[in-house]
Amino acid sequence: MVRCCACGAILDPDGTEKARPPSISGSVMGDEITETCYCVACRVYTIEVVRDRFLGEESVSYHVPVPKERGDRQVALISA
Numbered sequence: 196m197v198r199c200c201a202c203g204a205i206l207d208p209d210g211t212e213k214a215r216p217p218s219i220s221g222s223v224m225g226d227e228i229t230e231t232c233y234c235v236a237c238r239v240y241t242i243e244v245v246r247d248r249f250l251g252e253e254s255v256s257y258h259v260p261v262p263k264e265r266g267d268r269q270v271a272l273i274s275a
């Protein structure tokens with residue numbers, strides 16, 4: 196579950212077709228998982244990065260807001 200950085204709305208990658216938030220998931224590099232969701236209300240992407248039990252530590256996650264233009268490029272890159 197990813198929350199919008201700007202408005203705090205819950206961004207569901209499997210949400211209604213009307214919202215159609217592009218989702219980039221499954222980008223696994225080591226123990227790092229990133230998920231990208233687009234908030235239609237704020238017109239920004241929110242990238243959630245999760246590091247899972249790195250070196251025995253607890254999972255940490257942080258969220259990064261990405262302007263639509265940059266996020267679109269990233270989506271295009273990955274779906275290309």
Ligand SMILES: [Zn+2]
Pocket residue numbers: 199200201202203204234235236237238
């Ligand atoms: Zn939002």
